[in-house]
Amino acid sequence: MRSNSKHTLNSKVCDNTVVDCRNAASIEELDSRSVALRRMVLEAISSSGRGHLGPALSSLEIISTLYDSVMTHNPLTPNLANRDVFILSKGHGCLALYAVLAQHGYFAKEELKTFCSFESRLGGHPEWHELPGVEFSTGSLGHGLAVGVGVAKAIRMKDEKRNVFVLLGDGELGEGSIWESIMHASKHRLFNLKVIIDHNDMQAFGSLKEVLPQENLVKKFQAFGFTCHEVNGHSRKDLTEALNNTVGVKPVAIIAHTIKGKGIIPAENSAKWHHKAKISTDEIDTLLRSHK
Amino acid sequence: MRQEALLTVYELAKANPKVLFIGSDLSEGTLAMMKQELPEQFLMEGISEQHLIGFAAGLAKEGYIPFLNTIANFLTRRALEQIILDVCLHKLPVKILASGGGMVYAPLGPTHTAVDDLAHMLNIPELNVYAPCDALEMTNLLKLEVDNPFPAYIRFGKGDEETVSNQLQDSEDNQFKLLGDKDSERVIVSTGVCLQPILESLKLIPKENIPLIVHITKLNSFSPNLIKLLQRKKRVLVIEEHQEQGGLFTKLLHFYCSYGLDASTLKSISLGFGYIRRYGSQIDHFKHNGITPENISRELLK
Numbered sequence: 001m002r003s004n005s006k007h008t009l010n011s012k013v014c015d016n017t018v019v020d021c022r023n024a025a026s027i028e029e030l031d032s033r034s035v036a037l038r039r040m041v042l043e044a045i046s047s048s049g050r051g052h053l054g055p056a057l058s059s060l061e062i063i064s065t066l067y068d069s070v071m072t073h074n075p076l077t078p079n080l081a082n083r084d085v086f087i088l089s090k091g092h093g094c095l096a097l098y099a100v101l102a103q104h105g106y107f108a109k110e111e112l113k114t115f116c117s118f119e120s121r122l123g124g125h126p127e128w129h130e131l132p133g134v135e136f137s138t139g140s141l142g143h144g145l146a147v148g149v150g151v152a153k154a155i156r157m158k159d160e161k162r163n164v165f166v167l168l169g170d171g172e173l174g175e176g177s178i179w180e181s182i183m184h185a186s187k188h189r190l191f192n193l194k195v196i197i198d199h200n201d202m203q204a205f206g207s208l209k210e211v212l213p214q215e216n217l218v219k220k221f222q223a224f225g226f227t228c229h230e231v232n233g234h235s236r237k238d239l240t241e242a243l244n245n246t247v248g249v250k251p252v253a254i255i256a257h258t259i260k261g262k263g264i265i266p267a268e269n270s271a272k273w274h275h276k277a278k279i280s281t282d283e284i285d286t287l288l289r290s291h292k
Numbered sequence: 293m294r295q296e297a298l299l300t301v302y303e304l305a306k307a308n309p310k311v312l313f314i315g316s317d318l319s320e321g322t323l324a325m326m327k328q329e330l331p332e333q334f335l336m337e338g339i340s341e342q343h344l345i346g347f348a349a350g351l352a353k354e355g356y357i358p359f360l361n362t363i364a365n366f367l368t369r370r371a372l373e374q375i376i377l378d379v380c381l382h383k384l385p386v387k388i389l390a391s392g393g394g395m396v397y398a399p400l401g402p403t404h405t406a407v408d409d410l411a412h413m414l415n416i417p418e419l420n421v422y423a424p425c426d427a428l429e430m431t432n433l434l435k436l437e438v439d440n441p442f443p444a445y446i447r448f449g450k451g452d453e454e455t456v457s458n459q460l461q462d463s464e465d466n467q468f469k470l471l472g473d474k475d476s477e478r479v480i481v482s483t484g485v486c487l488q489p490i491l492e493s494l495k496l497i498p499k500e501n502i503p504l505i506v507h508i509t510k511l512n513s514f515s516p517n518l519i520k521l522l523q524r525k526k527r528v529l530v531i532e533e534h535q536e537q538g539g540l541f542t543k544l545l546h547f548y549c550s551y552g553l554d555a556s557t558l559k560s561i562s563l564g565f566g567y568i569r570r571y572g573s574q575i576d577h578f579k580h581n582g583i584t585p586e587n588i589s590r591e592l593l594k
Contacts (some may be wrong), residue, residue: 128382136353137381140373146343147378150350157332158354177374180343187338 021257022201024232030061030263031236038098040264045113045121046284051115051124053287054273056095058200058233058258059167063088063100065239066165075105076134084162085151086286087136089144090169090198091125092275095154097134098122106133111126142175144168145195149185152251165243167196171203174212179224185251186225193251194243198233200260204274221253233258265290294391294448296427300434301359301389302326305333310355311438316344316362338493341366345374345386352384357438363397364390364406364447372412379443380418385491386443393423393447393484393541394533395563395577406447411538413445414512421512423447423484429457429509431467449485449533449576456487460507467515469507477526478503478592483511483540486531492585493592503529503592511540519551528557529592531583559591 013206030038037060045051063086066072071084088097095115102109107121114120125139138144148166155162172178186195197217200207208214221228227248231238233256242254260274261267264287276283298313302323305311314335315322327334337344340363348358348414360367367388379386396403413421420442424430430446437444460469471491480490481502483515484527487507494502508514508522515575522528533541548555563581570580578584 137377140377141380142342143346143374146346146374147345147350147353150347150352151354152350152358153347154351154354157356177340177342180340181339183345184337184340184343184347238424 008239010149010169015056021230021232025234025257025259025262027230028234028236032063033068035062036261037096037099037103040102040109041095041266042110042284042287044095044098044112045279045287047113048116049279050276051095051179052092052275053083053089053095053264053267054202054261055093055169055198055200057262057264057267058260059090059093059096059198060262061234061236062167062196062198062239062258063096065236067100067104068236070243071165072162075101075133076234078106082160082162085135086163086216087137087138087144087147087148087151087164087166088126089140089148089166090141090172091144093167093169093198094122094124094126097126101131101133104133107131123190126202133196135155141172142177145178145181145185148193148195149188149190152185152190153188156190163192165194165196167198167202170197170201170208170214170217171212173197173214173217181228182221182224189249190251191249194254195251196243196254196256198258199255200258200276202260202269202271204271206271217255221255222282226251226253228253228255228258230255232256234262293409293424293427293430293450293453295583297389297430297434297446297448298323298361300431302330304434304438308357308438309333310357312351312356312358314344314348314358314360316341318361323569326541327335330527341371342374345371346378347380348386349374349378349384352379352386353382357387358386359387359389361389361391363392363404364409365392365404368409368412368445369408375413375419376416379568380416383418383441385441387437388443388445389448391448393449395568395574396448396450398574399569400570401571402569405568407526407535407563407568408461408538409447409538410511410532411542414538414543418442418471419512420444420510422509423449423511424457424509425485425487425507426453428455433509434582437479447484453485454488456491457507459491460505463467463515463517465515465517467510468518469509471505471507472502474504474521476502476504479506479522479528480504480531480588480592481508481528481544482505482531483508484533486533486583489583490531490588493588496589497592501593508540511530511543513545514547518547522548523553525557527559527594529559529561529588531561531588533578533583534562535565537565538561553570561588561591
């Protein structure tokens with residue numbers, strides 16, 4: 001509902017920083033807001049018996065921070081003319097977005113219990129036409145950044161002061177279309193575009209190292225003309241500082257080191273909980289008990 | 293046709309600052325005047341079709357009307373998912389200008405010949421699909437399309453084609469064009485630049501057998517008035533510069549079945565089905581596949 005004062009950030013980029021951010025993400029204590037959001041995600045999953053749990057939990061603090069203390073937005077007027085735009089390119093992390101939108105009052109929290117049901121507005125991937133607060137329908141990976149670049153370019157052409165935030169999964173970086181969009185964002189010098197990479201180091205099958213390594217992301221983004229920061233993706237303080245940084249004329253990439261399944265012990269760093277189509281009541285009980 | 297179309301976009305852009313031209317991998321000098329006079333509305337982007345469709349969707353989401361031009365295949369094949377999801381699922385007014393429809397790029401081989409573009413595009417909900425026959429029809433279409441809030445796929449035929457659309461009359465509902473006797477037992481239905489050899493064929497057909505000619509530019513939905521024209525006809529030739537499957541012939545088959553018409557009266561003259569293994573010119577391929585005045589007149593009289 002508000003835009004914070006802008007900060008500057010001096011990003012350190014070195015191997016030690018990577019390790020620090022990753023370790024920090026691992027040991028980050030979650031605050032009461034994060035705990036409450038996780039409970040909302042679990043309630044949605046409990047009702048539907050399915051969902052992408054791990055990818056939602058790794059993104060929760062990123063999305064929550066955006067809506068809490070970075071973006072200009074208004075739940076009462078989702079199409080507010082001067083709003084910032086958030087696109088969840090990793091659409092399978094939608095449970096995190098739904099929880100944050102519900103907590104901000106875009107729709108009633110009770111609606112989370114309809115997740116994935118026949119007449120629900122809350123599908124397994126977010127739909128623009130269905131739900132207030134969702135800016136673009138996503139689900140097939142590799143699409144959101146191109147759209148975000150188009151929106152950011154349009155905003156620049158209209159000489160408006162709005163920002164565009166696009167959240168990518170690290171596995172999603174395997175899509176060639178993402179790198180096309182990165183080149184174009186750089187060409188158009190879209191300083192109003194902030195690309196956040198949920199770097200949980202895993203995808204559905206297992207670790208990125210095993211499936212398709214995504215290494216040296218900072219150097220890659222810098223080579224493509226971005227200003228790049230690394231942060232602990234579960235630290236609201238780090239995220240707020242990095243996301244509010246508006247210095248410079250380049251688009252910004254924020255490598256957010258996260259833990260897949262963060263905050264629910266059986267799901268942490270577990271490919272098993274990337275997505276489940278049938279979750280038993282016993283498993284739900286286990287998840288609820290292990291909720292930190 | 294392509295040159296006139298791009299100049300029309302330039303004119304539209306002068307009148308409306310929301311109109312944008314996005315080009316990809318186009319030749320030097322394309323719309324040089326527009327680039328000079330309206331640089332903010334002229335975007336020459338890289339060879340990255342997947343990105344460009346999403347990019348155009350993002351611009352359209354913010355109120356712009358992007359006209360995006362590159363070679364048909366590179367959009368309809370490589371960026372198919374982006375057209376379906378980023379543009380059409382969101383009903384955004386992105387206008388896809390597809391160069392080289394059909395066999396325009398015959399010398400360049402099967403990577404460039406767009407023989408299945410209509411098949412891909414006609415299976416996408418919310419997308420208007422057009423294949424004009426000449427520059428005049430193209431220009432008129434673009435002037436209307438700029439105010440149409442739906443996405444569009446517009447197929448460019450060859451350049452320097454003869455203007456023939458002014459020989460036909462609009463149907464009462466403006467959904468197709470007509471020439472000839474509505475009571476004739478024989479009909480030729482076509483789309484795109486096939487109208488030129490069809491009109492040539494009339495010179496070879498005896499007066500008593502002159503057919504009704506129906507030219508359909510908008511292919512994604514047919515007017516019910518078309519039923520009145522096509523029911524109880526003895527022979528209906530369907531002529532298109534496209535593979536037999538998925539284009540005009542397939543749409544008509546579906547239309548016939550839906551309305552209980554006799555589909556055995558339909559005869560397809562098209563590019564057949566299979567990868568194009570020869571080069572030559574667009575006209576060479578028309579001859580090879582019977583899209584000639586001689587074959588059209590012969591088939592009509594069978």
